[in-house]
Amino acid sequence: AMGAVVLPLALPVFPVDTYIGYAKALGMAPPTEEHHRMGLLPQHYADMFGWEELVSEVEKAYRSLTPEEQARCSIFAQNYGEAGASTVLGRRRGLPPALAGHNNFWLWGPGTGSGEVMIVVGGDLEDNERVFRSIVRVGTVRSKYSMPYEQDMPVYIGRGLKMPVRELWPHVKRYI
Numbered sequence: 001a002m003g004a005v006v007l008p009l010a011l012p013v014f015p016v017d018t019y020i021g022y023a024k025a026l027g028m029a030p031p032t033e034e035h036h037r038m039g040l041l042p043q044h045y046a047d048m049f050g051w052e053e054l055v056s057e058v059e060k061a062y063r064s065l066t067p068e069e070q071a072r073c074s075i076f077a078q079n080y081g082e083a084g085a086s087t088v089l090g091r092r093r094g095l096p097p098a099l100a101g102h103n104n105f106w107l108w109g110p111g112t113g114s115g116e117v118m119i120v121v122g123g124d125l126e127d128n129e130r131v132f133r134s135i136v137r138v139g140t141v142r143s144k145y146s147m148p149y150e151q152d153m154p155v156y157i158g159r160g161l162k163m164p165v166r167e168l169w170p171h172v173k174r175y176i
Contacts, residue, residue, distance in 0.1 A: 012045060016145055019045070039148045050143030050150050051085035054121065057139040057155045058086050059093050061119045064138065065157070074113030074165075076172075078122040080105045082150070086121065101172030110169040115161025122153045131168060133160030 008014050008022055020040050039046055058075060065073060075090075075098040077083035083100035090098070098121075099111055120128055120135070128135045139155035161168065 009042075012048070016041070016045075016049075039145070039151070041145055043147060046145060046147045047081060050141060050146030051081075051089055053143045054082060054085055054141045054150075054153070055089040055093065055095070057141045058090060058119055058121060059095060061138045061155050061157055062095055065117060069117045072114060073117045073119060074099060074111060074115065075119045076100065076121065078102065082121050101169070102174050103176065106169075106173045106175075110165040113165060115165045115168070116159065118158045118161065120156040120158050122150075123156075125154070125156075128156055128158060131162055132158035133162060134158065 005026075008019060009026075009028060012019070014022060041049075062070060062073060062075075073096060075083075075086055075096060077086055077098050077100045079102040080100055083098040083102070083105050086095065086098035090096075096113075097111070098105075099108075099113075100106065118132070121141070125135065125137065135156050135158045137154050138157050141150070141153040141155060143151060
């Protein structure tokens with residue numbers, strides 16, 4: 001009987017809003033495995049949300065480019081989840097594979113792009129201004145159930161990387 005009570009806390013058996021109400025009724029706050037502010041869901045549930053919204057925003061940015069820019073475009077995401085979603089879900093939308101300096105994505109390298117045109121998912125405008133001659137916010141990923149740091153996440157188009165991608169690559173490495 002106790003297993004049936006806690007099962008919905010470990011497996012997604014309820015719709016999201018039902019889960020949130022159930023967890024509150026049991027007095028269960030979302031636990032965190034990382035050092036981030038928590039949202040409505042524990043991270044293992046929150047990480048299941050926002051990927052389609054992210055890929056839709058990246059696709060809008062990509063489609064706003066000229067065909068010549070699309071041919072030279074790279075996508076850079078802040079973490080492996082965002083890069084993985086963009087790569088896997090973006091494949092059927094004709095998007096190039098994403099890059100990231102986070103965990104094993106960094107090991108796969110910077111790809112073959114020149115950095116002339118890059119869609120950047122997330123990050124601070126000021127940080128992005130340091131590496132691009134021009135950076136413009138073109139969209140926002142909105143997902144109320146994802147982790148707070150992935151809610152209202154900016155999408156930029158950067159042009160004119162200030163140094164070659166291969167020189168920049170060692171500086172984007174981030175393991176957690």
